[in-house]
Amino acid sequence: MCRFNFILAFILTAAFIKAQVVPDSKLYVKYEQEYINNFLAKNPEIVDYLNFFVNHCYKIIDKQDKEISCTELQKIDAKTGQKTAHQITM
Numbered sequence: 001m002c003r004f005n006f007i008l009a010f011i012l013t014a015a016f017i018k019a020q021v022v023p024d025s026k027l028y029v030k031y032e033q034e035y036i037n038n039f040l041a042k043n044p045e046i047v048d049y050l051n052f053f054v055n056h057c058y059k060i061i062d063k064q065d066k067e068i069s070c071t072e073l074q075k076i077d078a079k080t081g082q083k084t085a086h087q088i089t090m
Contacts (some may be wrong), residue, residue: 021047026054
């Protein structure tokens with residue numbers, strides 16, 4: 001009985017944590033409040049995915065003839081999270 005209560009508490013806690021998806025403010029640039037609220041009510045995993053997408057995606061474009069201000073890509077050490085001296089080149 002104690003094991004069952006523990007498992008039930010774990011499942012309820014996981015469901016409560018998962019249900020608290022907070023939309024990133026960048027989503028409101030593209031989507032309306034009502035649209036996002038609909039996803040939050042019916043399928044919060046989609047908002048969770050969109051949050052990840054807007055914070056971890058990038059777009060590769062061809063360099064045009066005119067000078068473009070951009071940031072150089074740098075390699076990050078997976079263990080320390082610090083930038084390394086290694087430059088990413090094309």
